[in-house]
Structure formats: C-alpha cells, structure tokens
Amino acid sequence: MSAIPVALATATGLGGAGALAALVVPHRARVPLVGALTAGVGAAGAAVGVTALTGTHWSAEFPNVLPLGGTYLAVDALAGWFMTIAGAVVTAVAVYGVGYAAGRPARRPAPECRAPGPGVPGPGVRGLGSRGAQAVLPLFALSLLLVPVAASVSTFLALWEAMALGSLLLVLADHRERPAVRRAGVWYAVMTHLGLVLLLTGFALFAADAGGETFAALRAGAHTLSPGVRGLVFVLVALAFTSKAGAVPLHTWLPRAYPEAPDPVSALMSATMVNLGVYGLVRTGFDLLGGGTAWWWLGVLALGGLSAVYGVLQAAMASDLKRLVAYSSSENMGLVLIGVGASGLFAAHGDRPQAALALAAALLHVVNHSAFKALLFCAAGSVVRATGLRDLDRLGGLRARMPWTAGLFALGALGAVALPPGNGFVSEWLLLQSLIHGLRVPGVAVAVVLPLSVALVALSAGIAAAAFVKALGVGFFARPRDERAAAAREAPPLMLVGAGLLAVGVVALAVAPGLFADGLGRAVSAATGPTGGGAPRGGGELGVRLADVSARMSPLWVVAALTAATLLAAGLPRLLARRRRRRVHARLWDCGGGAPTPRMAYTATSFAEPLQRVFDDVLAPEQDVDITPVRESAYLVDRVRFQRSVPDRIEHRLYEPVLRGLDRAGRAARRLANGSVHLYLGYGFAGLVVLLLALTTGW
Amino acid sequence: MEAMSTSVPIGTALTAGTAGTAGTAGTAGTAGAVGYAAVAAQILVVVAGAPLLTGWMRQVRARLEGRAGAGVLQPWRDTRKLLRKESITPVGTGPAFRAAPALLVATTVVAAALVPLLSTDTPVSSHADLIVVVALIALGTFALALAGLDTGTAFGGMGASREMTIAALVEPTILLSVFALSIPAGTTNIPAIVSGAAHEPARLASPAGLLAAAALAVAVIAETGRIPVDNPSTHLELTMIHEAMTLEYAGPDLALVELGAQMRLTLLLGLLSSLFAPWAIATSGSWAALAIALVAFAAKVCVLAAVLAAAEVLWAKVRLFRVPELLAGSFLLALLAVAASYFLNGAGS
16 A cells, blocks of 8 residues: 555655756766666656556645645556556666767767867767756656646646646757757747646636536536536647647647657657646546546547548658657557547447447557657667768668667567557557447447548558658668768667667567556546456457457467468478578669669658658648759750658648737737837726726626 | 446456467357368468469460460469579668568468468467458568568669558558448457358348448459559559569569469458358368368359459559549448448447
8 A cells, every 4th residue: 555655755756866966966977877867767657557557546635735726646547557658668768868868979960050169068968968958857757757646636737837848848958959949849838838728727617617626526526517618628628638649730849849859858758748648638538527428529539530640641751750750649649539539439328348448449559659659769869869860861771780779660660550460559459449349339420430430540550551661661771871871870788778678568568468458457447437347357368358249369379370470481492492502692673774872762752752642632742843944045954953842731721820810910919019108007097997897897 | 328338248458368268259169170170271272272373363364365375383383483593682682671571471371370261160260350360461561562662772662652552542441341341240250250141141242241342352452463453464664563562582582472472362362252252161160061161262262363364354454543543432332331231230239
C-alpha cells in the first residue's frame, strides 16, 4: 500500500535534485548527472504506474500546498497505465539524452549564423546541454508523470501548464542556432495556450455546475448537469485534449515543434505528452462525465478518422525525416481516437463489453505508438546528429555507416507500418476486431460509421507503409546522396543503449502482448466501470472473446513461423544447388550508359509523387516552373527552375484567414489608441457606465 | 439503452492460453495426423503447384492467341535453370536486398499454412485470422519494395514507389471485404467463415457475398500484379511495376522472387476459391476428404486461372494513374457488400 507515495516522493525529489544539480554542477559533469537523475524520475514513475496496474489505489489531499484549491492526488489503474508508459520512455530517453548532449559536436554547422571563434564554448554548453535546458528537463519529465496523478481541476491544470511550459522551453533549446526554432516556438506557445483556455473554460463550467472542483465532486455532480452544459463541457475539453494529442484540425503546432525540438525532447513529447491528451479525454469523457451521448463520440470518431488519414498523407509527402515521423504521430493518435470514439459510441448504446474492447484497443495502441515513436525519433535524432541533415532527398546509404541506428529505425518503422511482426500490428488488429464486431450494436449511425472507420484505418495503414518504406528505403538504404551523409559515423554508445532499451520494449510488445493483459484490463475497467467479465490472464496470445464472436492471433507463433520459413527459403536453394558457389559481385544494370550515380536514384520526393497525384484534390500541391530563355532566342533555354511544395492545406484554409483577420483587426484597432489621455479616460468612463447599466438592468 | 449490457460474458480484450493448444474458433479442433498432413499438403501444393499454375495460365493464353506455347512445365524448367546459376550481389546493395526474396517466399508459405485451402480442421486453424493473412501478404510487398529502393537505381525506386501506391489503395478494399465476409460468420477466422459458408451456401449467393467476391477479385488482381493493373511480362520502363523492383535480381535470388510471385498468385486464387466456392474442402480429419479436397482445389484454381488468363487476352493494361479509379470502384463494391451484409443480416441483431 505504501509503495506508491514513496515512489512518488522519490520521483519528485529526484526531479527537484536534477533541476538543482543542473544549475549548480559545472558543465562537464552536468549532463551525466542530470541524465541519471531524470532516468531515476522515470524509473520511480514507472514503479508507481506498475503498482497501480496491479490493482492498488492510492489517494491523498494536501489542502494547503496549492493556494486557493489545495492539491488532490489519486492514482488508479488508468493513471497507472499512462504513468508506466511515460516512466519507461523517460528512463530510456534520459539515457539516450546523456549520449546526445554530452559529446555534442557542432552539428547543423551554420557558419553564416555564428562563426566559431575563440570565445565559443565547448560541446554541451548550448542547446540541450545548456544549464537552462538541463534544469528544465527533469522537471518536464516529472510533470509528464504527475499529470495523471492529479485529482482536482486546479491541480490538473497547474501540472498541465507546467508540462506545456516545460516542453515549450525545451523546444526552444536550439533557438540561437536556427531561426525556425523560434517560429515553431511561437506556434506551439499559442496553440498550447489556446488549448489551456479551452480547458479552463470547460472545467470552470463543469466545476461551477457540479458544485466542487475535485474529481470526486465532479464525478458525483456530473449527473446533475443539464445535457446542453455537459455537451458544451465535453466539446471544449475534447478540443483541447485532441489538440494536445496532435489531432486535426488543431494539430499545426505538431509538425512544427517536433522537427525543431532537440531530438530527445521530440521523442519525449511524441511518445508521452501526446498520450496525455488521450488520457485527458478518457478521464473526462468516461470517468468524470460518465459516458455521455452518441454524438460526442461520433465527433471524436470523425476527428480520429480525419487525423489518421490526413496525418499519414502528410507524412507520406514529407521529405523531412523528422517531419515525417511527427506527422505519423497525428496518424497514430487518430487511430487511438477512433478506438476511444468507438468505445464511447458503444457505451452510449449500452454495450459495455464492446466498449471495453474498443477502449482496450485504443490504450494498447497508445503504448505501442509510444514505444515505436520514441525509438523512431531517437534513431532519427542519431541521424541528424551524425549528418546535420533532415532532408531525405540528401540522405541515403546510412545502413553501411550507421548499422545499429539503421537497424533500430527499421524496427521502429516495422512497428509503425502495422505489419505482422511489428508491435503496431497487434493493436491495429485489436482495433479492427473491435470495429468489425461492433456492428452487433444496434443503430444506423453505428452501421454507417463503422465500415467507414474500418476503411479509414485500412487506408491509413496502407499509406503508412508507403511513408515508412520511403523513410527507410530512401533515408537509410541505397547510396548517400550528399557528402555529409557519406561521412556519417555511428552514434555514441549511450545513445544506442537508450534507443536499445526502447527497442526491447518494442519487441516485447510485438511478441508477447499478453503480458500486458492484466494491467490493460484494469486500466479499461477503471475508465468504463466494471466490464462484467472475469479478470483476464496473461499469456503469449491475443484473443477476443465476446458473447457470439471470437478471434485469436498469436504474434509469437507468427514471428516464429516467419523466421523458420525465411531461413528455410534462404537455405534450401543453396542446398539444392549442385555446386557451392560464392556470391559474385556485379555492377548494377546501367542500360549501357555507365555506372549510375546517386543522383539518378529515386528520391523521397519522386517516391511520393504517384501518391501525391492520386490525392491531388486533398493535398493541393503548389507547383512553380520558371523558364529563363537565352538572350538571343526564346527557344533556347538557359535555366529552368522547378519548385514544388505540399503545404498543410488545413493550415492554409483554416488558420491563415483567421490570422489575416486578426492582423486586420489589430491594425484597425490602432486607430482607437491615438495616444490621447483624455480619450483613454473616456473609454474607462464609458466602460464603467455600460457595466453599471448592465448590472442594474440585467441582473 | 441499458437493456443488453452487462449480461454478456466477456473475457475482456486479451485472453490467455498457452500458445500451442488448438482452440475452437468455429470449427472442431481435434486435428490429428491428418491435420498436420493437411497443413503440409497446403504448403506443398502452393510451392510446387505455383509454377505449374503459371505455366497453365501461359499455355491458356498462348492457345487463345494462336500460339503453341512452351508447355505447362516451362516455369519449373526456368526455376531449375536459375537455381543452378551463381548468386550475384549487385555492388552497393545491402541486407534488405538479399533478405527480401526469402522473406517474400516465407510470408506466402506461412499464409498458405493458415488459409484453409484443403482443410478447415488443422492444428493452426484457430489462428488463421483473415486480417493476419492479408497483413502477411502485405509484408511481402513491403520487403520487396524496400529491396527495390536498396539497389539505389532509378528502376528500383520507380517500381517500389508504384507498388506501394497501389498496395496502399488496395488495403481498404481488402479489409472491407473481410468485414463483409465476417458479418454472417461473426468472426474473422477463415476456417470458420469457410465452413459456415459450406454449410449454408445461401450466404454466397446473397448480394453481399457476390459484391464481396467482385471486390476481392479486383483486389487480388492488383495484389498479384496482373493485367489490367500491371503486366507481368513487360520490361518497358514506362509500364513496369513489379518487374522494376526486381530488375537487379539474378540466379537463385531471381528464382525465389519469381517463385514467390507465382506462389502469391496461387495462394490468393486459392483464397478466393475457398471463400466463395468452399465445396469439397475437408472439414473433418479423414484422409479421403483430404484427397478429394486436393483434387477439388486443383480444379478450382485451374478454372479461376484459366478465366484470368482469358481475361488478360481480352483486356489491355490501364495507365498507372487510371488504376486508382479501378480500385475506387472495387472499394465501392466492398462498401456495398458491407451495407448489404448488415441489412440482410437483420440490422445488427
């Protein structure tokens, strides 16, 4: 019983010690020490999570810790599920981060920005290794772990904002080196605070009507709310949480912030912070508001489907390695939202077992996504660190120079494409099963929505395969297309160890998902209430068993059979051959035109071209051909400039008009403020009069 | 709303089970020696029969075009010739290029073991999930596309790019057809679907069954790279899809790639025949039933292949960017199949 508070206190203490150490300790010892303490924070948090997943509950209140509201904490299995994920990822990424920030070379060499002079400090002083960033890192890690622990609105919002600010500061770590970081920071700051405003409004409305701001009071008071207020609260809160999860249309911060953040921070944000959006949605929608009506969840389903397909399409178009991986987060969170939405829909129709199945699929996909996404970002970070390049059109040939990193990226990519030996397949299989079997829930809306959801999941899986074939095949295989890619060297051991820890997690999730069944079952029933069944047991298999349906899959056997068959298929021809012959090396087919150069190879852009043409109407690419003729004749071409970009269309259509309108309003409002004190006093007077009039007549 | 809730028993999402036990998922799981023999026969008939089937299709095609043809055994002769040659590694290729042929064959072999081509009563029948089979086939495509990119030539990249585009667009059709087929059976387990259809042939003649069959047939043509989606005998760079990816292979590797492609065709035609013409497939563990199933399988697949070959004589390959229209059509059929299946099954009851 007492394990949870001890571990929580340990995590908090280690986090504080880490921040303090970063400020005090000189830079040589700073990075390893802070890294070790952050890893400790993660381990302690994971311990809390695992304890909670075994069925232990814990709650506490400290009325005097936070002004006005006090602090309320509670840990249940749902919180434990997210804490375990966050803790495990934090530990692995902290190890990775030590290697990353410690011997940091002058990557992204930008002599035009800052000439390396005698006054330039040594490695690890700017960027993520700087004193400020290192002080924020353990606190950010701590906030990631503590958000699910909060059990009152004010505690939750304080921790939520601490997490947002911590991540913002870390995103901005490289702001001196690249101006793009600053732009990304502004977008992220605005979007996350827009989310905070929505959350604040929603929860304030909720708490005012429910008569208390602790989660227990909200849970008890939810039924007294009128349906309209409940719906409004849900819409406000769901918009904020899906924005944090990176779902369309409030996703625009994600493809900007992730590529520009230091790589360990990208890994932390994409693998743990986006999850908390899902956590918030599940906690509020299921637990606090107690389910709700079908249209709420149809909305969530629609957002999820849109995010899944739009995110993966943008990922398939991206030629920036980190942007591709970032957009894939949008896709996977979309899939999770499909699961959450379907679960809510089933629950609203009263089919609890089906709802539990869909939610289990969603939560399992959350952990799978965290594992492979952190791994992908770590591997991508190693590439960026070694080459200074993010552009897939210039990378290539890394499998020979960075074999470990290439292998780790391949493992992550296999998880991301939802094909059998990968871990993503396991949860997508469960998601598809829950959708396919959901048809027994009555209702025309269900009958229309579920087939479409299945089609969207399938389409996003197909395009994800194309996107990751592109990332792996163009970025890591073939030959280097740039001398920086040709001169790449393998990442330092600590980075490989950190990524290797994540790889172990990916393999465990892929091969033995049954190990996580106990915890998953408890987390699901913590969210949806008792599901009416016996406790699930662990094992090597994955199965669905409802009243009249059943399906089974055994990932372990699939892996074993595939390995055996591959070895057999590779070995048999050699045995059958009459003579043993050694492999002979030969030139590539060059059509008789001389050895092909790396410039002739397909690039990421050319790889994505057919898909872009197919989805022309959705993506609306911009193309620009500029032909300069020779001076003497208009028929002889001197220079041709071709430019094409695939902009984020939602951003184009939705955000730019709003931004332009705000800009225009701001310009117009300038006339109101002409510097005259009399006028300002007049405004104050008029405002007061209007207020008093309103008070006397209206209320 | 609360009427049909918690009384339904559930073993939540993840259930246990020691991995080896043959469970029951619609069919009786008392597979003895006959069951193991059935699995071995399925693998063997796909591996050994695939070149023969290709030879048969070429022969049908040749006769329809007024040629004599090279005989049914020609693909086996080609394979034997290629296997005797030395292995060649093009300079600059890596492990992905070398592993892909074996992986392609392996995915098809595992899928062949799972799909009830001959018998629904095998030791693996409880694990034969339709989604897993579809994903295994997609894995082969994935591996081959990576190998195409690994060569670093324009051809390899071109083939990989086109193949992945088509594969991405085929996926929704396939899964929706799976959805439509699983509604009457209540499961995505293929042996259960097949034995259910064998006992209740009306399912197949229903609009849902016919629509799903049509949709899946188009998807199978796209997945196996036949006309009108791809032309397996072309080597013109403008039209190549599958051939462009595998252009750098030679010797035993090429033999494996070709065998893999032929096996996929056999397997998918076999899957179609199992799903939509499930007659004479063994549902019990008797040797006689297995022998009958073997003969019936050969006959069904040969008829399907002959129809496909005849259609290929009449059709022309469509332009690459017209293929999405074809696939969108098949997607619509699949969606209609789900709708029909839902409403014909008594609106979700």
